[in-house]
Amino acid sequence: MGRIAFDEMCSTVTRAFVNAGMSEDKALRSARVHTESSLDAVYSHGLNRVPRFVEYLQKGWVDADAEPTLLRDMGPMEVYDGQRGPGILNALTATDRTLELAAQHGLAIVALRNTTHWMRGGAYGWRAAEQGKILIAWTNTESCMPAWGAKDTRLGNNPFVMAVPRKEGPVVLDMAMSQYSYGKLQTTRLKGEQLPYAGGFDVDGNLTTDPVAIEESRRILPTGFWKGSGLAIMLDILAAALSEGSATHQIDGIDQGSCTGCSQIFIAFDPDRLGTSEHLQQAVNGMVDYVNGSQPADPNRAVTHPGQNTVAARMDQQKNGILVDDDIWREVVSLAG
Template sequence: MSIRIPYDTVFSTVKQAFLQMGLSEEQAQQCAGIHTESSLEGIESHGLNRVPRFAEYVQKGWVDLNARPELVGAKGAVENYDGHLGIGVLNATFCMDRAIALAKEHGIGCVALKNTTHWMRGGSYAWQAAQAGFIGISWTNTESCMPMWGSKEPGVGNNPFCIAIPRKNGPIVLDMAMSQYAYGKLGVYRLAGKQLPFPGGFDKDGNLTSDPGAIEASGRILPTGYWKGSGMAIALDLAAAAMANGRTGADLDREARGSCTGCCQIFLAYDPYLFGDEESIQARWDDRVAAADATAPDREGGHVTCPGERTAATRARNMAEGIVVDEQIWQQILDLAAGKTDVKDISSACVLDNMTEEKKQ
């Protein structure tokens, strides 16, 4: 069951939960901001729902609260950092800041990060670039949680990819996993007792299904675009590992420590006005978005939008009416804020963690 909680209450409670986990005042402030903003904008699967799992990983020692990104190499507009298994949100924010700084100097900036932890909502860092006036691109590799096309067992990560266009009349921001639905989104639908809008994977008997629990149980999420999604996933994995000189998804599988622990991430920022003036490029973007949005909807009363356009409306509604939170998740966050530490994340049924445990045995 979902409830609505005022923004300030959510932020202060999440921040207190992070302080109880041992984060500093500054760390807790920044992490609470990312998690709360994600849920405020309708991405609860990677916002508040991830707080209990983060607590679990801290308890297991899979996240080092004292670690900071270390520069290990730099060539022109490119830098490489070792995240030392620090807080993924903070590592990612730092690296996109560095990419933006490099882009201000060179026109384009690229930062590769290895040995980091889950960045939560990947789109946060694309938005970060767009809000600074730059085109932002970022992606991550993960452990295997999705079958390659033609397989019945996980063989590649769903490796989220994000791109943001800094349009002044509303940024266009794409944040997508290489699976039809990320596991976090499956958890959101399962907790709400809902079926997926479209088939998102296979059940244990190999039947395509919209039942999120059945897909979590089988571990057979559907690649976006079938073979295209799994093909993109393996390509993104290889590119990230090479650029960061870090682990591939197969390395993460062998280490078997849980979602994204030790992964590689890439952050790109690009000045959109290198070869054109701001006014004409913004006008061109507005014209293109307007043309796409004006196409005929597929059903009566439907409305076509480009990715990111509905974010402002979602944010405004949730700010006015309260952030949507699953009641069970909220209770776990309240327990964490009160100093109770024996809390397990129920938001994703932890198919990935279950597979990890099986590999250890």
């Protein structure tokens, strides 16, 4: 493992995307989100995902030049077709449009269909909260997780984001409906480590902390067992229904890599427009202080709120450089030419 400065990583990833057919502007905007994800220690959806995204561009599974188009305008709700363009850029467009509509109406929904992998969902939560808005967003995916009680994969792990603004730093929850995402399995495997808790089943049906065994079986564990399974189903149905797009079983039929053709929902609230800003800050500060004041089960580990560890990782890596897997960095440098 080595460390790379933010600007060097961002410019290298940008060159890799330009070489794969993106315009300079789109490549830079996409690369910045990948780099920010690695800065926040979400390597699985940052630098580590770059080679796969380049592969999808080269195969034509992602259209580098596509722009989202408006399908339906219902005032505070709009529906867009992502035209299978770069998922980061589509999601940034959807987030920003949701925030604009929320500023007008107090709350807003943008539904996005026929898009591609948005990489780290938390990127859009941080973006909204840093502009003083509340965001709830999720995406469906191809099937990669068994329904509770099943052996074969029929559900997406359907990442879900909730973000709340706070003057002292936003509170941001970014999670999949699986106990660990496949990206987390990858980063744990690359480190030669075990998961801290059971994350799925091995080929014999035994719960395991071994990321290699879970990747082999493809039986990741729904978070909360049957509850995570149920939430994944409902998020999938709502994403497809509200966007008039594809559900997981239809994304499986597209069969063009991870998330190609997926459906996404962005819901925003503007506390200033709703007249609740002061109360929101009181509520979020009170809850953050209450949680942080918990008696820790492990005296060496503080109890944190969602997003707090992300900020700590960000500050460390801004100062010391972003940790990279040496093999992945060499591959990305090669793609950059």
